Amino acid sequence: MLKDYQCQDRDPDDKSFGAESLLAATNKHISQSYHSREALEEVMGILLAGSGISGHTFLCLIYALARPEGQRIQERLREELREGGGDSLSELTALPYLNTIIKETYQVLT
Known part of the structure; x- marks a missing residue:
């Protein structure tokens, strides 16, 4: 093709x-x-890279972080990723602030 x-x-x-x-x-x-x-x-x-609730949550999270009021959250998340973020999924899922942001996004959407 x-x-x-x-x-x-x-x-x-x-x-x-x-x-x-x-x-x-x-x-x-x-x-x-x-x-x-x-x-x-x-x-x-x-x-x-997603559909349904996962894709919608991801889109809402990116939108919230991109807004001016999300800059503080974005900076703190970036700092956590630099300090403790790795390349593996297990390393990323162990990051407390990242997990909090994802859980909050789910909570706001439901």
Whole structure:
């Protein structure tokens, strides 16, 4: 499928992303048609790496941290991650402030 997409003749001056032609190539192989809105929803789902309550919680948490009143929380979380955060899931789940933030986010949403 990707090889078919790469072999397509394209205008060298075309600076667009080319998602429509990639989706068209995908459609040929899976016999399914995508509309732009559906494709956007699929991409957002993949980017947010979650669905349902997990994806919604993650999105709300990121939004809250990005707001001006979330800067203090963001700075404290960043400090905790620098001091004790590791690369493994077990190291991250052992961080008390990170766990508190996640639990608070769940609590606000329910």
